[in-house]
Amino acid sequence: MGFFSKRISKIQPSVTISISAKAKSLKEKGKNIINFSAGEPDFDTPDNIKNSGIQAIKDGKTKYTPVNGTEELRNAIIKKFKKENNLDFSHNEITIGCGGKQVIYNALLATIDKGDEIIIPSPYWVSYPDMALIVEGEPKVLECSLENNFKINPQDLEKCITNRTKWLILNSPSNPTGTMYSELELMNIAKILLKHPHVWILSDDLYEHIVFNNLEFKNILQIENSLKSRTLVVNGVSKAYAMTGWRLGYAGGPKELISQMNILQSQSTTHTSSISQAAAIEALNNSDEFIKKNKKIFQERRNIVFSKLNNFDGFNIFLPQGAFYIYVCCNNLMNKKKNDGTLINNDVELTNYLMDEAGVAVVPGEAFGCSNYFRISFATSIPNLEEGCDKIIDACKKLK
Numbered sequence: 001m002g003f004f005s006k007r008i009s010k011i012q013p014s015v016t017i018s019i020s021a022k023a024k025s026l027k028e029k030g031k032n033i034i035n036f037s038a039g040e041p042d043f044d045t046p047d048n049i050k051n052s053g054i055q056a057i058k059d060g061k062t063k064y065t066p067v068n069g070t071e072e073l074r075n076a077i078i079k080k081f082k083k084e085n086n087l088d089f090s091h092n093e094i095t096i097g098c099g100g101k102q103v104i105y106n107a108l109l110a111t112i113d114k115g116d117e118i119i120i121p122s123p124y125w126v127s128y129p130d131m132a133l134i135v136e137g138e139p140k141v142l143e144c145s146l147e148n149n150f151k152i153n154p155q156d157l158e159k160c161i162t163n164r165t166k167w168l169i170l171n172s173p174s175n176p177t178g179t180m181y182s183e184l185e186l187m188n189i190a191k192i193l194l195k196h197p198h199v200w201i202l203s204d205d206l207y208e209h210i211v212f213n214n215l216e217f218k219n220i221l222q223i224e225n226s227l228k229s230r231t232l233v234v235n236g237v238s239k240a241y242a243m244t245g246w247r248l249g250y251a252g253g254p255k256e257l258i259s260q261m262n263i264l265q266s267q268s269t270t271h272t273s274s275i276s277q278a279a280a281i282e283a284l285n286n287s288d289e290f291i292k293k294n295k296k297i298f299q300e301r302r303n304i305v306f307s308k309l310n311n312f313d314g315f316n317i318f319l320p321q322g323a324f325y326i327y328v329c330c331n332n333l334m335n336k337k338k339n340d341g342t343l344i345n346n347d348v349e350l351t352n353y354l355m356d357e358a359g360v361a362v363v364p365g366e367a368f369g370c371s372n373y374f375r376i377s378f379a380t381s382i383p384n385l386e387e388g389c390d391k392i393i394d395a396c397k398k399l400k
């Protein structure tokens with residue numbers, strides 16, 4: 001009998017983290033690498049938010065807080081849900097953890113028994129299937145094609161539901177595609193879910209505030225409030241307020257679930273940093289201008305990357321409606337030859353080639369459960385984006 005659990009052997013280290021590490025090590029060796037693999041805004045946390053953290057330290061807010069966060073932060077979250085999503089939650093329906101990641105993990109750990117199924121639409125955020133496996137669940141991948149704008153086809157969803165289905169994960173705007181569901185599309189998904197009352201919905205709204213062309217964000221609960229007794233709405237401060245390192249995520253959901261998640265957390269991390277909690281109050285209360293400004297910046301970058309890559313006929317590109325990623329179909333480049341005569345067989349080989357030949361780090365689609373694609377993050381400066389896209393195209397043109 002080995003020392004390590006069967007559970008740990010089932011999961012993989014994060015592909016995105018390993019690509020960033022490779023890019024960093026090449027940079028250290030003196031190679032000029034443009035990094036398009038980052039999953040975080042390149043902006044600094046705004047000063048008003050930083051100052052709230054600093055003030056919290058000065059005021060001695062450096063002790064344990066309640067497991068479900070300070071009352072003041074819960075108030076700010078309740079206010080946010082009401083103001084931005086028109087959703088009503090009370091204090092015992094709110095949980096706060098070390099990032100949206102921990103909140104999602106807690107939800108799965110609190111509800112999944114061996115063999116329970118979690119429906120994960122693909123392309124998906126890299127962590128969902130691994131989290132499902134850690135808690136001994138079965139990730140059921142529901143393929144969403146480029147032809148359907150990477151969205152769930154409700155009939156396919158219905159076919160995927162079994163009596164072991166515990167959760168459907170919805171992530172809109174999505175990492176990695178930037179696709180975003182309309183009200184009508186959410187309504188059609190809700191219609192299926194209403195027929196299957198044992199299926200819970202995890203709405204991952206982390207990219208709520210990064211949406212383009214004045215599109216209005218809505219989650220499924222805003223569309224069909226009768227799902228409230230089985231929906232967990234997850235959000236966090238990482239993406240909206242450039243606070244990835246502060247590690248704070250939160251969720252609103254049914255009090256029975258929230259209470260189990262809090263019990264679990266009380267025996268693991270207890271709570272996220274008291275300083276991050278103080279800063280998050282400021283972020284939630286006073287960031288309208290920051291969000292408005294960033295939307296514009298991200299939209300301009302999206303347009304530049306899209307128009308550059310779209311000019312190259314080796315790629316097929318989906319125009320994202322939100323988040324800060326572009327998911328590029330590179331099917332046309334498969335089986336092409338590199339200068340040394342070897343073939344590009346798949347997206348992993350193509351992204352390795354782009355790193356070595358073009359000096360650009362991107363993430364292969366395989367990591368998101370959808371091969372023959374790669375993901376570009378446009379959370380970097382316009383000069384970097386222009387140079388990186390040109391280099392990608394030049395390198396791809398060399399493939400014969």
Ligand SMILES: Cc1ncc(COP(=O)(O)O)c(C=O)c1O
Nearest residue numbers: 099100101125175206236238249
């Ligand atoms: C879709 C999605 N959900 C959740 C998270 C978790 O974010 P955090 O733990 O920083 O709140 C991420 C981070 O990349 C993400 O892309």
